[in-house]
Amino acid sequence: xxxxxxxxxxxxxxxxxxxxxxxxxxxxxxxxxxxxxxxxxxxxxxxxxxxxxxxxxxxxxxxxxxxxxxxxxxxxxxxxxxxxxxxxxxxxxxxxxxxxxxxxxxxxxxxxxxxxxxxxxxxxxxxxxxxxxxxxxxxxxxxxxxxxxxxxxxxxxxxxxxxxxxxxxxxxxxxxxxxxxxxxxxxxxxxxxxxxxxxxxxxxxxxxxxxxxxxxxxxxxxxxxxxxxxxxxxxxxxxxxxxxxxxxxxxxxxxxxxxxxxxxxxxxxxxxxxxxxxxxxxxxxxxxxxxxxxxxxxxxxxxxxxxxxxxxxxxxxxxxxxxxxxxxxxxxxxxxxxxxxxxxxxxxxxxxxxxxxxxxxxxxxxxxxxxxxxxxxxxxxxxxxxxxxxxxxxxxxxxxxxxxxxxxxxxxxxxxxxxxxxxxxxxxxxxxxxxxxxxxxxxxxxxxxxxxxxxxxxxxxxxxxxxxxxxxxxxxxxxxxxxxxxxxxxxxxxxx
Amino acid sequence: xxxxxxxxxxxxxxxxxxxxxxxxxxxxxxxxxxxxxxxxxxxxxxxxxxxxxxxxxxxxxxxxxxxxxxxxxxxxxxxxxxxxxxxxxxxxxxxxxxxxxxxxxxxxxxxxxxxxxxxxxxxxxxxxxxxxxxxxxxxxxxxxxxxxxxxxxxxxxxxxxxxxxxxxxxxxxxxxxxxxxxxxxxxxxxxxxxxxxxxxxxxxxxxxxxxxxxxxxxxxxxxxxxxxxxxxxxxxxxxxxxxxxxxxxxxxxxxxxxxxxxxxxxxxxxxxxxxxxxxxxxxxxxxxxxxxxxxxxxxxxxxxxxxxxxxxxxxxxxxxxxxxxxxxxxxxxxxxxxxxxxxxxxxxxxxxxxxxxxxxxxxxxxxxxxxxxxxxxxxxxxxxxxxxxxxxxxxxxxxxxxxxxxxxxxxxxxxxxxxxxxxxxxxxxxxxxxxxxxxxxxxxxxxxxxxxxxxxxxxxxxxxxxxxxxxxxxxxxxxxxxxxxxxxxxxxxxxx
Numbered sequence: 001x002x003x004x005x006x007x008x009x010x011x012x013x014x015x016x017x018x019x020x021x022x023x024x025x026x027x028x029x030x031x032x033x034x035x036x037x038x039x040x041x042x043x044x045x046x047x048x049x050x051x052x053x054x055x056x057x058x059x060x061x062x063x064x065x066x067x068x069x070x071x072x073x074x075x076x077x078x079x080x081x082x083x084x085x086x087x088x089x090x091x092x093x094x095x096x097x098x099x100x101x102x103x104x105x106x107x108x109x110x111x112x113x114x115x116x117x118x119x120x121x122x123x124x125x126x127x128x129x130x131x132x133x134x135x136x137x138x139x140x141x142x143x144x145x146x147x148x149x150x151x152x153x154x155x156x157x158x159x160x161x162x163x164x165x166x167x168x169x170x171x172x173x174x175x176x177x178x179x180x181x182x183x184x185x186x187x188x189x190x191x192x193x194x195x196x197x198x199x200x201x202x203x204x205x206x207x208x209x210x211x212x213x214x215x216x217x218x219x220x221x222x223x224x225x226x227x228x229x230x231x232x233x234x235x236x237x238x239x240x241x242x243x244x245x246x247x248x249x250x251x252x253x254x255x256x257x258x259x260x261x262x263x264x265x266x267x268x269x270x271x272x273x274x275x276x277x278x279x280x281x282x283x284x285x286x287x288x289x290x291x292x293x294x295x296x297x298x299x300x301x302x303x304x305x306x307x308x309x310x311x312x313x314x315x316x317x318x319x320x321x322x323x324x325x326x327x328x329x330x331x332x333x334x335x336x337x338x339x340x341x342x343x344x345x346x347x348x349x350x351x352x353x354x355x356x357x358x359x360x361x362x363x364x365x366x367x368x369x370x371x372x373x374x375x376x377x378x379x380x381x382x383x384x385x386x387x388x389x390x391x392x393x394x395x396x397x398x399x400x401x402x403x404x405x406x407x408x409x410x411x412x413x414x415x416x417x418x419x420x421x422x423x424x425x426x427x428x429x430x431x432x433x434x435x436x437x438x439x440x441x442x443x444x445x446x447x448x449x450x451x452x453x454x455x456x457x458x459x460x461x462x463x464x465x466x467x468x469x470x471x472x473x474x475x476x477x478x479x480x481x482x483x484x485x486x487x488x489x490x491x492x493x494x495x496x
Numbered sequence: 497x498x499x500x501x502x503x504x505x506x507x508x509x510x511x512x513x514x515x516x517x518x519x520x521x522x523x524x525x526x527x528x529x530x531x532x533x534x535x536x537x538x539x540x541x542x543x544x545x546x547x548x549x550x551x552x553x554x555x556x557x558x559x560x561x562x563x564x565x566x567x568x569x570x571x572x573x574x575x576x577x578x579x580x581x582x583x584x585x586x587x588x589x590x591x592x593x594x595x596x597x598x599x600x601x602x603x604x605x606x607x608x609x610x611x612x613x614x615x616x617x618x619x620x621x622x623x624x625x626x627x628x629x630x631x632x633x634x635x636x637x638x639x640x641x642x643x644x645x646x647x648x649x650x651x652x653x654x655x656x657x658x659x660x661x662x663x664x665x666x667x668x669x670x671x672x673x674x675x676x677x678x679x680x681x682x683x684x685x686x687x688x689x690x691x692x693x694x695x696x697x698x699x700x701x702x703x704x705x706x707x708x709x710x711x712x713x714x715x716x717x718x719x720x721x722x723x724x725x726x727x728x729x730x731x732x733x734x735x736x737x738x739x740x741x742x743x744x745x746x747x748x749x750x751x752x753x754x755x756x757x758x759x760x761x762x763x764x765x766x767x768x769x770x771x772x773x774x775x776x777x778x779x780x781x782x783x784x785x786x787x788x789x790x791x792x793x794x795x796x797x798x799x800x801x802x803x804x805x806x807x808x809x810x811x812x813x814x815x816x817x818x819x820x821x822x823x824x825x826x827x828x829x830x831x832x833x834x835x836x837x838x839x840x841x842x843x844x845x846x847x848x849x850x851x852x853x854x855x856x857x858x859x860x861x862x863x864x865x866x867x868x869x870x871x872x873x874x875x876x877x878x879x880x881x882x883x884x885x886x887x888x889x890x891x892x893x894x895x896x897x898x899x900x901x902x903x904x905x906x907x908x909x910x911x912x913x914x915x916x917x918x919x920x921x922x923x924x925x926x927x928x929x930x931x932x933x934x935x936x937x938x939x940x941x942x943x944x945x946x947x948x949x950x951x952x953x954x955x956x957x958x959x960x961x962x963x964x965x966x967x968x969x970x971x972x973x974x975x976x977x978x979x980x981x982x983x984x985x986x987x988x989x990x991x992x
Binding site for chain 2 (some may be wrong): 029076077080087091093096098099100106107108109111112113114115116119121122220221224225228229230231271385386393396405406407410412414415416417418419424425426427428429430431433435436437440441442443444445448450453454456457458459460461462463464465467468482484486487489491
């Protein structure tokens with residue numbers, strides 16, 4: 001028995017070929033739109049999704065067990081993101097337009113006129129995640145940034161929300177068509193076979209993926225093993241460690257603990273930025289009190305039966321590790337709703353069993369690791385794998401902090417001070433990524449303005465007549481872009 | 497018998513481990529230098545190499561058979577490049593510093609202070625190329641851009657110029673030490689085993705490679721197959737096609753042909769941007785005349801006996817392809833000096849045997865492909881693999897040109913109009929890269945200002961106290977960097 005809709009028709013091999021062929025046809029016309037026109041299309045897609053909220057949110061609830069409040073917020077985040085990225089391409093710096101005019105006296109010999117800009121890669125395959133049925137799914141961040149870049153998208157739907165994916169896909173396709181995007185700019189396919197076909201398809205030029213380490217690595221290997229390898233932007237998993245210094249624990253333990261419990265059990269622990277490890281000084285934790293705080297958390301069902309079963313398996317494996325004790329044991333109610341579990345270990349236990357204790361267990365569980373001296377924080381930071389986030393709760397002049405922050409910046413894409421990782425602003429300065437296994441491509445982000453850059457590659461035009469150049473690098477700057485000219489960055493002076 | 501020094505001691509497994517360990521130790525101190533301090537160190541390295549020219553150039557001549565003029569120019573290019581990249585990090589935009597200040601009224605909920613910048617990846621392995629003993633070798637572009645980024649470099653020397661590599665390595669190490677760089681910032685290792693050890697070493701965080709498709713793909717596969725895959729920036733090969741329209745051929749055939757012959761035989765054809773294919777309208781070429789032009793080219797020895805043997809093998813394979821005829825047969829003199837070979841085929845021959853005719857044959861050979869109508873140019877462009885460059889010789893209002901340029905921009909990193917690919921300016925707007933197999937990483941360049949970006953990854957600091965932030969994103973902008981603040985790009989107002 002499963003609550004995943006296994007009768008949903010899967011996309012056949014021929015259908016996938018057809019979808020990719022249409023994406024290839026759409027590609028030159030979609031990328032030929034001026035960024036401001038593409039921005040208008042993205043805003044039209046956002047408008048259409050907002051209008052469909054009354055239909056989409058109940059569908060998402062029925063397939064994901066997430067609450068209406070959460071899903072309404074997530075849909076808002078999704079359409080905000082489309083509009084935010086529309087603004088980013090409107091501004092135009094994302095093209096990195098750069099001009100070196102011809103220079104007879106260049107030290108290495110006469111230099112021709114050189115004009116560089118970024119160009120869309122071509123059709124992109126996006127694998128939707130289970131845990132954000134809107135924001136990391138059909139019209140989520142990966143699709144939005146690839147479309148903003150000028151790439152058609154073929155989206156592989158997540159089986160956890162098939163009806164919702166189909167409806168969102170239909171709405172996005174209709175909105176794109178009505179706003180003037182070429183036929184084939186967007187499509188949704190179903191099934192693991194269709195997904196693998198996309199990753200191997202010679203006309204797919206990049207892949208974005210959010211999901212498990214196991215599936216992500218398998219697809220990464222396929223992408224890297226192609227006759228012509230392609231970029232694979234995979235977000236695979238993270239335990240998002242939190243380090244609490246001795247003085248921070250002494251100054252405000254209650255605040256730290258209540259923040260921690262709220263963060264690790266938020267959304268039944270189903271966030272990629274969920275803090276899976278909390279390092280605390282030994283002796284400060286009142287075990288009864290933390291148990292009371294944890295069991296007071298609301299119960300809720302996980303996304304679906306597969307996620308629930310995987311969580312149960314991961315939890316049992318953790319419970320059997322020799323150094324692990326239970327601080328608060330979560331329950332599973334007859335309807336499947338779970339309360340969170342909190343475990344405890346020591347730094348010695350963690351270091352001797354890191355492979356198991358530092359593996360992501362997706363769901364409502366976290367591990368408190370008690371340390372004896374602050375040098376242990378350095379030891380733990382040194383042996384961490386790549387993370388999406390790392391958090392430090394400290395005091396302004398804690399001695400251990402500078403070295404700890406420097407080590408953590410080698411391991412994680414976002415470093416948080418006296419806060420919690422489970423909120424992810426969509427802004428210019430956001431970074432959502434990190435060294436392997438957090439992601440397969442540490443130079444990139446899947447959230448924020450820079451997410452667009454994953455789907456663009458540079459091209460330089462040499463000695464090209466003005467009318468044959470892309471508009472972005474023509475002499476009169478018809479797109480009003482910020483550009484670097486002869487080494488100097490120039491902000492466009494506004495519309496003519 | 498070979499002119500490659502096979503008695504040169506190879507670096508042992510333990511020595512490589514030691515070198516990498518020292519690079520790991522150097523890493524936090526090298527990256528901690530302000531960019532302007534690191535720029536000063538790079539300039540000191542350039543000064544020291546310039547001073548050593550009288551020693552290095554003769555050594556390079558003895559190991560590479562290249563001319564003194566060429567090698568003096570190449571050494572100048574190498575030190576120019578170090579100084580140019582020093583200027584790029586001095587300017588500071590390469591850090592992409594970006595600040596979103598805290599905003600209580602951010603639409604998705606209160607936004608914390610977020611500060612993003614790029615951070616060096618860590619120790620980088622660089623594989624030197626054979627064909628540029630200075631500019632793509634020990635102190636070449638890959639080393640310079642990794643060092644500029646703030647990454648220690650372990651360089652795998654090319655066996656074609658071992659003495660020169662050892663001397664350049666010693667000079668770079670001494671210059672770095674004297675200028676205050678930490679011990680371990682740079683090292684040279686010898687031998688294929690040492691190279692493979694670097695690519696698999698857990699503490700190497702990226703690889704840059706210039707060389708053959710066979711070795712490059714093998715190393716790429718190793719890098720991608722690691723437990724923790726790392727970025728592999730490989731430049732593998734390119735045939736750099738040149739398309740001549742009918743009207744361009746009618747207007748100035750002689751100019752095109754003399755430019756072509758000079759370009760494909762420049763440096764005995766040993767440039768990665770050598771034009772390996774020239775598409776000409778059928779019926780315009782005077783076979784006697786082009787033969788005369790080609791045989792008038794000076795003879796010279798290839799880089800070494802291995803390159804010579806590989807060229808001979810590749811040339812013989814081309815000569816045996818059914819559609820290939822000889823226009824001008826090159827010679828090999830008793831001392832090994834070669835004159836260039838020019839071959840001829842048709843579009844039909846090319847399309848039916850593309851795998852062989854479009855494979856790079858490194859050395860003094862090129863192929864004229866005669867076409868019957870300009871639509872054939874489109875057909876050829878469509879079936880090209882990824883290229884470093886593609887060139888069009890055309891007239892301003894040629895009908896075929898806009899579509900041809902758009903197709904070529906999908907296939908190549910640099911598009912040249914009425915010029916030749918065999919010159920590669922070191923500037924802000926240069927792009928030296930392209931889709932596979934031109935490179936393994938189409939989003940990047942190995943020449944020009946953007947080459948530094950290969951060795952940096954983004955990190956965002958959230959809610960961090962000012963004194964714990966990296967200087968690049970502190971409130972008072974102590975490094976005087978251009979930064980994006982709350983979405984708006986701001987150029988620093990100069991030194992305080």
